Amino acid sequence: MQSWQLPEHVADVLPTTARQLESAREQLLALFRVHGYELVQPPLMEYSSSLLTQIDAGLSLKTIRVADQISGRQLGIRADITPQVARIDAHLLSANNGINRLCYAGSVLHARPDGFLSTREPLQVGAELYGFADIAADIELIDLMLKSMVVADIGEVLLSLGHIGVFRALAQAANLDGEQSAQLLALMQDKDAEAVRVLVKAWQLDGMWAKAFALLPTLYGGREVLVEARAQLPDLFAVGSALDELQAVCDAFPERAVHIDLSELRVDNYHTGLLYAAYGDKSHDAVARGGRYDGLGRYFGRSRPATGFSFDLRTFIGRLPAIERQSVVVVDWKDVAAAGEAIEELRAQGQCVVVDYGIDYNGSNEVAGRLQNTDGIWQVVEV
Template sequence: MQSWQLPEHIADILPTTARQLESAREKLLALFRVHGYELVQPPLMEYSNSLLTYIDAGLSLKTIRVVDQLSGRQLGIRADITPQVARIDAHLLSANNGINRLCYAGSVLHARPDGLLSTREPLQIGAELYGHADVAADIELIDLMLKSMAVADIGEVLLSLGHIGVFRALAEAAKLNEQQSLQLLSLMQDKDADAVAEQVRVWQLDGMWAKALTLLPSLYGSREVLAEARAKLPELSAVSKALDELEAVCNAFAEQAVHIDLSELRVDNYHTGLLYAAYGKDCHDAVARGGRYDGLGAHFGRSRPATGFSFDLRTFIGRLPAIERLPVVMVAQQDAEAAAEAVEKLRAAGQSVIIDYGVEHNGSKEVAGRLKNADGVWQVVQD
C-alpha cells in the first residue's frame, strides 16, 4: 500500500467541490441565523461518556475511541453532533430556562460507514430547538428542514412522517420488556410483517395488542393513513396524542407531498416522539432526518423537551450549484513590493490578487487583468 493512500470511505475534497460545499454551508448557516438559530461549535473529541455512547448501541458502534495521553481516560471522536448540542443546552446555557435555538456545521467521524457508498466523514449540519414541548416546535423545525433542501437540486421533496410514540405505547400496553421491544423494533424496520406476526404469536400476547402490533407495518401511505390508524388501533391516550401531532404537521404543510409510516422507526435510541425526514427525487435514502428527543439533556443534568434535524452536506455533492473560481488580478513578482499597498486595497475589496512568478498556475484561465504602474498610479490593466 502506498503511504499516501487514504483509509476506505475517506476522501479528499478538491477545490471545485470544496467551493460548492463551503458556499452551501454559508447559505445554510445564514438561513438558520435569520430564523433565530445561534451557531455553536462543539469539539471534535470528548470523553466518550459525554458522547452518550453508553445509551445508544448504534452510536457506540460508530464512535472511534482513543486513550487520552494526558488523563488516561477514554476519549471518543464524535459520530453525531446532536448529543453535544444537548450537553451545551443543558450545561453551558443552563441560565436560560426558556427556548434555546442552536445550529451547527462540522465534520463527524464514523468507525464504519452507513452504507457501501457512504463516507465515514460526513459533514453534519443541523438545527435544534430546546425548551418547547408543543408540536409547534416540530413544525418550525420541519419547515426549516424543507427550506434547507433548496440548497441542492434534488427536485420535488417528499416529507416522510412517523412517530415512535405509537409503537412505544403499544409495547408498554402489551407489557413487552426492553429486549422484546428492541427485537420487535428491528423486525418493524425490516418491514417484515409476517415476522412481526409470528413473533407476537410466539410471545402469546393478548389478542388486542398482538393485532395492533401486527397492524403497524401496514399503516403507511398518504394522509388518509391517520384516519385508518384512529379506526383500527386501540384507544390509548399516548396513541391518540401521537396521531394528533401527525395530523397537526400534515395540516401545517397542506401543499407538501407527505408520506406517513407508523412503522418507520429508523431512529437513534434517544428519539422519543415525532419523526420526520426529507426525501429527494432519485434519492434512495433520506437526505435529512430529524425528530423529537425529549429528556436527552437529563444525562447532562437538565431534562428538556427538544426537537431537531440534521443531514450530511456531502450527500449533495453533484447536486450543488457550480461556484466559479474568483477571477484573479496578477502582479509581476518584481513589482510586488512596490505595489503592496495597492494589492492590499484590492484584496480588502474582495478582489483576488496573486503574484506572477512567471510559471503557469492553477488560476491561469481566470485572469481578469494585471496590476501595472501608469504615471505613478497602480492600476488594473486588461490583458
C-alpha cells in the same frame, strides 16, 4: 499499499467541490440565523461518556475511541453533534430557562460507513430547538428543514413522517421488555408483518396487542393512513396523542407531498416522539432526518423538551450549483515590493490578487487583469 492512500470511505475535497460545499454551508447558516438559530461549535472530541455512547448502541458502534494521553481517560471522536448540543443547552446555557435555538455545521467521524456509498466523514449540518414541548416547535423545525433542502436544490421534496410513540405505547401496554421491543423494532424495518405475527404469537401476547403489532408494518402511505390507524389501533391515550401530532404536521403543510409510516422507526435510541425526514425526487434514502428527543439533556443535568434535524451536506455533492472561481488580478513577482500598497488595497476590496512567478498555476484561466505601473500609478490593466 501506498503510504499516502486514505482509509476506505474517506476522501479529499478538491477546490471546485470545496467552493460548492462552503457556499452551501454559508447559505444554510445564514438561513438558520434569520430564523433565530445561533451557531455553536462543539469540539471534535470529548470524553466518550459525554457523547452518550453508553445509552445508544448504534451511536456507540459509530464512535472511534482513543486514549487521552493527558488524563488517561477514554476519548471519543464525535459521530453525531446532537448530543453535544444537548450538553451545551443543559450545562453551558443553563441560565436560560426558556427556548434555546441552536445550529451547527461541522465534520463528524464514523468508525464504519452507514452504507456502501457513504463517507465516514459526514459534514453534519443541523438545527435544534430546546425548551418547548408543543408540536408547534416540531413544525417550525420541519419548515426549516424543508427550506434547507432548497439550498441543496434536490428538486421536489417528499416529507416523510413517523412517530416512535405509537410503538412504545403499544409495547408498554403489552408489557414487553427491552429485548422484546428491540426484536420487534428490527422486524418493523423490513415491513415483515408475517414475521411480526409469528413472533408475537410465540410470546402468547393478548390478541389485541398481537393484532396491533402485526398491523403497524402495513400502516404506511398518504394522509389517509391516519384515518385507518385511528380506526384499527387500540384506543390508547398515547397512541391518540401521537396520531394527533401527525395530523397537526399534515395540516401545517397542506400543499406538501406527505408519506406517513408508523413502522418507520430508524432512529437513534434517544428519540422519543415525532420523526420526520426529507426525501429528494431521485434519492433512495432520506437526505435529512429529524425528530423529537425530549429528556436527552438529563444525562447532563437538565432534562428539557427538544426537537431538531440534521443532514450530511456531502450527500448533496453533484447537486449543488457550480461556484465559479473568482476572477484574478496578477502582479509580477519582481513588482510585489513596489506595488505592496496597491495590492493590499485591491485585496481589501475583495479582489483576488496573485503573484505571478512566470509559470502556470491553478487559476491561470481566471486572470482578468494585470497590476502594472503606468506613469507612476499602479493600475489594473485588462488582459
